Amino acid sequence: MIGPTPFTVLVAGAVVAWSISTGQATPASKGADSNKQAARGEAVYLDECARCHSETLTGTEFGPALAGREFVRSWTGKSVSDMFVRVRDTMPIDGPGRLSAQQTADVVAFILRENKINVGDQPLAAGADALKTIAIANNAAPAAVAHPSSEKNSEWRYWGGDGATTHYSPLAQIDRTNVKNLKLVWRWKSENFGPRPDDNWKVTPLMVGGVLYFTAGSSRDVVAADAVTGQTLWTFHIDEGSRGRRAPNRGPGGRGLSYWSDGRGDERLIYVSLGYELIELNARTGRPIAGFGKDGVVDLWEGFDQTKVPKEGDFSLTSPPAVVRNVIVVGAALGGGTGGRDFIAGFPRGFDVRTGKRLWVFRTIPGPGDFGNETWEKDSWAYTGHTGSWGPMSVDEELGYAYLPIETPTNDYYGGARPGNGLFGNSLVCVDATTGRRVWHFQLTHHDIWDYDIPAAANLADITVNGRSVKALAQVTKQGFVFAFDRVTGAPLWPIEERAAPPSGVPGEKAAATQRVPTKPAPFDIQGVREDDLIDLTPELREQALAIVRQYDHGPLYTPPSERGTIFMPGVGGGASWSGAAWDPETGLYYVTTQRLPFAITLRQWAPYTSDRYVGRAQYLPGPQGLPLFKPPWGSVVAIDMSSGEHRWRAPVGSGHGSLIRQLNISERLGWPTRSFALVTKSLLLVVQSGYQSNPRPAPTATERRVFDLNVLEPRLYAYDKATGALLAEVPLPANASGAPMTYLSGGKQYIAIPVGGANVPEELIAVALP
Numbered sequence: 001m002i003g004p005t006p007f008t009v010l011v012a013g014a015v016v017a018w019s020i021s022t023g024q025a026t027p028a029s030k031g032a033d034s035n036k037q038a039a040r041g042e043a044v045y046l047d048e049c050a051r052c053h054s055e056t057l058t059g060t061e062f063g064p065a066l067a068g069r070e071f072v073r074s075w076t077g078k079s080v081s082d083m084f085v086r087v088r089d090t091m092p093i094d095g096p097g098r099l100s101a102q103q104t105a106d107v108v109a110f111i112l113r114e115n116k117i118n119v120g121d122q123p124l125a126a127g128a129d130a131l132k133t134i135a136i137a138n139n140a141a142p143a144a145v146a147h148p149s150s151e152k153n154s155e156w157r158y159w160g161g162d163g164a165t166t167h168y169s170p171l172a173q174i175d176r177t178n179v180k181n182l183k184l185v186w187r188w189k190s191e192n193f194g195p196r197p198d199d200n201w202k203v204t205p206l207m208v209g210g211v212l213y214f215t216a217g218s219s220r221d222v223v224a225a226d227a228v229t230g231q232t233l234w235t236f237h238i239d240e241g242s243r244g245r246r247a248p249n250r251g252p253g254g255r256g257l258s259y260w261s262d263g264r265g266d267e268r269l270i271y272v273s274l275g276y277e278l279i280e281l282n283a284r285t286g287r288p289i290a291g292f293g294k295d296g297v298v299d300l301w302e303g304f305d306q307t308k309v310p311k312e313g314d315f316s317l318t319s320p321p322a323v324v325r326n327v328i329v330v331g332a333a334l335g336g337g338t339g340g341r342d343f344i345a346g347f348p349r350g351f352d353v354r355t356g357k358r359l360w361v362f363r364t365i366p367g368p369g370d371f372g373n374e375t376w377e378k379d380s381w382a383y384t385g386h387t388g389s390w391g392p393m394s395v396d397e398e399l400g401y402a403y404l405p406i407e408t409p410t411n412d413y414y415g416g417a418r419p420g421n422g423l424f425g426n427s428l429v430c431v432d433a434t435t436g437r438r439v440w441h442f443q444l445t446h447h448d449i450w451d452y453d454i455p456a457a458a459n460l461a462d463i464t465v466n467g468r469s470v471k472a473l474a475q476v477t478k479q480g481f482v483f484a485f486d487r488v489t490g491a492p493l494w495p496i497e498e499r500a501a502p503p504s505g506v507p508g509e510k511a512a513a514t515q516r517v518p519t520k521p522a523p524f525d526i527q528g529v530r531e532d533d534l535i536d537l538t539p540e541l542r543e544q545a546l547a548i549v550r551q552y553d554h555g556p557l558y559t560p561p562s563e564r565g566t567i568f569m570p571g572v573g574g575g576a577s578w579s580g581a582a583w584d585p586e587t588g589l590y591y592v593t594t595q596r597l598p599f600a601i602t603l604r605q606w607a608p609y610t611s612d613r614y615v616g617r618a619q620y621l622p623g624p625q626g627l628p629l630f631k632p633p634w635g636s637v638v639a640i641d642m643s644s645g646e647h648r649w650r651a652p653v654g655s656g657h658g659s660l661i662r663q664l665n666i667s668e669r670l671g672w673p674t675r676s677f678a679l680v681t682k683s684l685l686l687v688v689q690s691g692y693q694s695n696p697r698p699a700p701t702a703t704e705r706r707v708f709d710l711n712v713l714e715p716r717l718y719a720y721d722k723a724t725g726a727l728l729a730e731v732p733l734p735a736n737a738s739g740a741p742m743t744y745l746s747g748g749k750q751y752i753a754i755p756v757g758g759a760n761v762p763e764e765l766i767a768v769a770l771p
Helices: 032-048 069-075 080-090 101-114 377-382 539-549 659-663
Strands: 005-011 014-021 024-027 134-138 183-189 206-208 211-216 221-226 232-236 258-261 267-272 277-282 297-299 322-324 327-330 349-352 358-361 394-396 401-405 427-432 438-443 459-465 468-476 482-486 496-500 514-518 566-568 581-584 589-595 599-604 615-620 635-641 646-652 676-681 685-689 716-720 727-732 742-746 749-758 761-769
Touching: 032 101, 080 101, 206 258, 206 742, 211 761, 258 322, 322 394, 322 401, 394 459, 459 581, 468 581, 482 514, 581 676, 589 676, 635 676, 635 685, 676 742
Parallel strands: none
Antiparallel strands: 005 014, 005 134, 014 024, 183 761, 206 211, 211 221, 221 232, 258 267, 267 277, 277 297, 322 327, 327 349, 349 358, 394 401, 401 427, 427 438, 459 468, 468 482, 496 514, 566 599, 581 589, 589 635, 599 615, 635 646, 676 685, 685 716, 716 727, 742 749, 749 761
C-alpha cells in the first residue's frame, strides 16, 4: 500500500490541504457545484477531446496523455489559468478556440478532477483572469498508477537511449516470436532539407511525449514529427551564411540533438548548428528560447580562452551536446586532422541550460601550471590544436559527472612536432559537470600517431565483479579494446598493463615506448598484421593476400606509420566506431559491433600544406580480388560478460556473400566489413548495418577510394538471441542504415526508427512496427 502523498493548492492566497492514496482521493473540501462542473466538463471532453486524448485521458497517437505522473509534473508550479489558456487556445485540434469560456473552464475542472487535484468546493470561473490566483503545487510525485503512454521507459530521451548510453529499452511488444513480422509503417524523407541532399545522415531521433525530434538535411534543420505517423509537426532552420556552408563536412545532418525539461512544463531541445552555434528551442513550438544566449543562440566561436582565432571551416559538431542536470556540455569536431600548427584546440565547455552562460572550459591541452602540462615536451602545448570531443558523451545524473572522449592532437599520423605523451589527447576524462573540475582521467593511447582517438560514448552500467557491486564504465576503442573502470573513481576493474611498443624510424618522430593494454576483456577483433590472420578461403586467395601485405610495412598493434606505408589493423574506422556498444541489464552482456577494415597509412613530406614535417594519407586496403584482406567474420557483434570479462559469443552481421563468395559455394555467414549499430530490448538484440562497395569491379589499388552504394548490400534489420547470438530473423529495409536505431512506444504500439540511405540513395528516417 502506498501511503498518502501530500499536495497543496493555493486558492486566492489560502492553502487548501489534500492528500491521495492509491486509487482514492481525500480532499479537504468537496462541493457539489464543483462536481457538477467537472461532470459538465467530462461531457464536453468526450465530445471534443477524447478522439485525440482518449476517453480515459491516457493519450493516443494523435494527442498526449492528460492524466498521470508526467502530466501532473508538467503542470507543477503553473496556474490553473495557464491550463485554461492552453485548453482555450489549442483544443480541440481541428478548431482551437471553438469552446466557449464556460466550456473551457468545465473541461479544466474535469482534467483537474481526473488527476485528483482539488481546487476547493467552488466552481472554476469562466475566464483566465479570474483564475490567476489559483496555482498548482506538487510536493511529491502522485501515487496514482502512471499511464504507460507517459512513462519515460516507453520514450527515448537521449541519443543512446539514456544518459548512460546503454542503447537499451525495456519494451517487449516486439519479441523473438513476432519480430519477423515487422513491416514498414512510415518514411520521412530528408532530401529537400538544405540546398543539396545529405549523403551521410547519422541521426538518431529522440522521442518524448509522442513526438520525434531530430536534425536533418545538409543545412541541419530541426524537425518535430508525429511518432505514430511520421508526419512533420514543425521545423526550424537557421541561415548561417558562409559560416554554415564552409563547416567541416562530417555528416551535415548530424547525429541528433538533446532534450531537457525542468519537470514542470519547460521542455527544451538543444543542438549545435553546422556553423558551430549552440541553439535552444521550445520543444512544443520549435521557437528559439528568448532567454538563452542571444535570442536562443550562443556563439561557440567565443569563450575558448585561446590566443588562436577561429575561422570558417575550423569547427562543427555532429554529435548532440550532453546535458547533466542543468548544464550543457559541448564538444567540438575540427577539420584538417592532418594539418599543421595553425589549428585551434577544441576545448569542451559547460553552459547554463537556462541562460546559455558559459560556466567552465576544460583545457584538453594544459598550459603552464595546469595538470599534465609536462607531458607536452618542448613547449608543444603552445601551438598544438585539435583534442576536441567530437563523439557522443555519456553522463551520470546521480553523480553529476560527464565522461568526455578526447580526440588525437594535431596531426593524426605524425607527432614529431608534439613530443611527449600529450595529455589529454586520446583520454577519457571524467568531469564534474557543474564546475568542469577533473574528477579522473585515463589516457588510452600515448602520443597517438594512428588516429586511434576515442570514437564512441562510454557505456555506464552497475555490475558485480568478484562479488563486489561496482558503478562501472566500459569504453570501446578503434583498436579493438574494452577498457573497464569504476566510473566514480577511475580505478580499472581489471589490471591495465604498460607494454612495450615498436619504435618509429621516421625522422623527427619519437613514438611512445609503451602503450596501455587491458588484461580483461580480451581484444574483440584482430590486432596487428600476422600471416595467420590473412584471408585463406582458398590457397590462391591466401597467396594473393600475402603479396599485398609484402608491399607495406607491418607488424603488431601500434607499429608506427612510415614513408613506405604501414598497414594498420584495425584501421582508423575500427574495430569499434562511433556506433559504440550496447549494454543489456537483462543478460548482463555487453554487445560490441566491430568491423575488419585494415588501412594503409603513408607519411609524406608536404610542406606547402602543413607546418609539420610530414602529413599522413590513410586509405582502406582491400584484399585479393576485392575481398577483405583478413579472415572472416568481416563484420560481427561480440557479446562480453562484463562481470567476468569473458567473451560469450560472436555472430556475423550480414551474409558477406558477394559474387565471388557465391562462386566458391561458401554457405556460412561471413559478415560485411562495415559499421553496424546495436539496439537491445527486453527480449532481443537488434543490429542494422551501413553500406558497402558497389557492383563487382577490379580490385581497387591501395590509393583508390572505396565507392559506397547502399542499394546493394543486404539492407536488413537483424534480430539475435541475446544469450546465444543465434540469428532469429532478418527484416528487409529500403536501404542500409546510416545511423543508430532507436525504439519507443506510442499509441500502444512499439516502433523501431532507423535512418537509412546515403551516398547515391536519398536519406530517410523510417519506422517499422508489427501489423
